[in-house]
Amino acid sequence: MPLDTAPNALGFARAPARTRVVVAMSGGVDSSVVAAQLAEEGFDVVGVTLQLYDHGAALAKKGACCAGRDIHDARRVAEAMGFPHYVLDYENMFREAVIDEFAESYLGGATPVPCIRCNERVKFQDLLGTAKDLEADCMATGHYIRRLDGPAGPELHMAADEARDQSYFLFSTTKEQLAYLRFPLGHLKSKAETRALAQRYGLGVADKPDSQDICFVPDGDYAKLIEKIRPGAAQPGEIVHADGRVLGTHEGVIHYTIGQRRGLGIGGLSEPLYVVRLDVDSRQVVVGSRDMLAVRRIPVKEVNWLGDGAFTDEAEYHLRVRVRSTKAPVDAIVRPTGPREAEVELALAEEGVSPGQACVFYAGEGTRVFGGGWIHRG
Missing domain, CATH: 2.40.30.10 (Translation factors)
Incomplete structure (x- = not known):
């Protein structure tokens, strides 16, 4: 079969050198391996890293993605493997599309998942649009998930490594986006394989720790962040038992989540109690027995x-x-x-x-x- 009609590793019927792929590079080992592997295979790779928030507070926290050190690490990988790398300032977009909603959701008594919104609204929408503007044939990421061809078109499947599977965070990927995306790590059986590939390519990030916590909350204190960006929004109220008894007071519902048991501030009770409901309108944290969570x-x-x-x-x-x-x-x-x-x-x-x-x-x-x-x- 002629070279230009045989599907390459990204599924296109042309030589890798004639296939442009934008790789979303966070600066971590996963996306770095994707970029290095595709570059080694001869694809026309363009690396893109997003500056998503003010790096100042995050620099001292290891494992915060997209911080200043991560941008530096992504650039080093691109230089080592010989492909172009760009940093795009998405700070305002990220605040509006992700951080503001995160704060409003917590203030509304919900427990948001900002990583899903980031994938949905920033990476797989705006960045994907940028990839198309760069005339890329597809966009690749370091997510642990698989894209398989089915009888009705591309399908989304869990990663081969159940421990690393990220399908929960990518459920909102649309069929149109899925047609354009590629996930080269989804078939790997362990993170050790990814790090071994990083060693093979000589990448300085081979032993870099995985990201921890939400990237824009480097110390894990969600309530502190919300109070900073919505001053005065958190109002004190009562901690109330489901049977109506007032058991104590709190400094704001943002300090509590459904199912929480520890740190309720209502000691001296004989029964273990859990947060079963957050009533934002009355500013009440409602607690009850574990069976009420079912x-x-x-x-x-x-x-x-x-x-x-x-x-x-x-x-x-x-x-x-x-x-x-x-x-x-x-x-x-x-x-x-x-x-x-x-x-x-x-x-x-x-x-x-x-x-x-x-x-x-x-x-x-x-x-x-x-x-x-x-x-x-x-």
């Missing part, structure tokens, strides 16, 4: 459907769902209640289901991701 029916909105057919309220889907990034998928029935809304009925009740988290849909068997939606109060 939920079987979950309303979701902003559904992104990655199934082969339309998402229709004339059907119900027997799938598995994941309601937190750290939980395994469980059996459920997804019943559409509108074009982008649904009710999810869990086979067995789950604890700690919180508004603001994602509910991600998976095949009943196998690794395919069917999309998902955002949990809300209904």
Whole structure:
């Protein structure tokens, strides 16, 4: 078969040198390996790193992605492998699309997942548009997830390494975006393989620690950040038992999350209590017994459907769902209640289901991701 008609490693029927790929480079080992591997294979690689926020506070915190050191590391990889590298200032966009919503969600009593919004609104929307402006044939990232060709087009699948799988954070990837994206690390069986590749390419980031916490909250203190960007927004209130008893006071609902047990500030009680509800309007933190956390029916909105057919309220889907990034998928029935809304009925009740988290849909068997939606109060 002639060279220009045989699919290359990125799926294009042309030589690698005639295939331009923009690689989203965070400065970490994963995206650095992707860029180095594609460059070594002869692809026309363009590295792009996003400056997402004011680096000042993050520089002292190891593991904060997209900080000044990370930009430097990404540039060094590009120089070593001989491909161009650009840094784009997305700070204002990131604040508006991710940080502001993060703050508003917490103030509204939700528990947001900003990494999903970053992928959805910044990396896979604006950066993807920039990649097209650069006349790239596709964009590659270091995410641990797989893009496989199915009978109806590209499908999203869990990573081969379940411990590294990032499908929860990528459920909102649309079919159109999926057609343009590539995930070269999704087939690897362990992070050790990625680091071995980094050593093979001689990358200085081979032993760099993985990112920790949310990148724009380098010390992990979410409440402190929210108070900084929304001064005075957090109001004190009461800690109330589900039976109506007032047990204490708090300095703002932003200091609490659904399912929280420790640090409630209401000692001296004989029974263990958990946060079961956050009532923003009355400024109450409602606590109760653990069994009150059990939920079987979950309303979701902003559904992104990655199934082969339309998402229709004339059907119900027997799938598995994941309601937190750290939980395994469980059996459920997804019943559409509108074009982008649904009710999810869990086979067995789950604890700690919180508004603001994602509910991600998976095949009943196998690794395919069917999309998902955002949990809300209904």
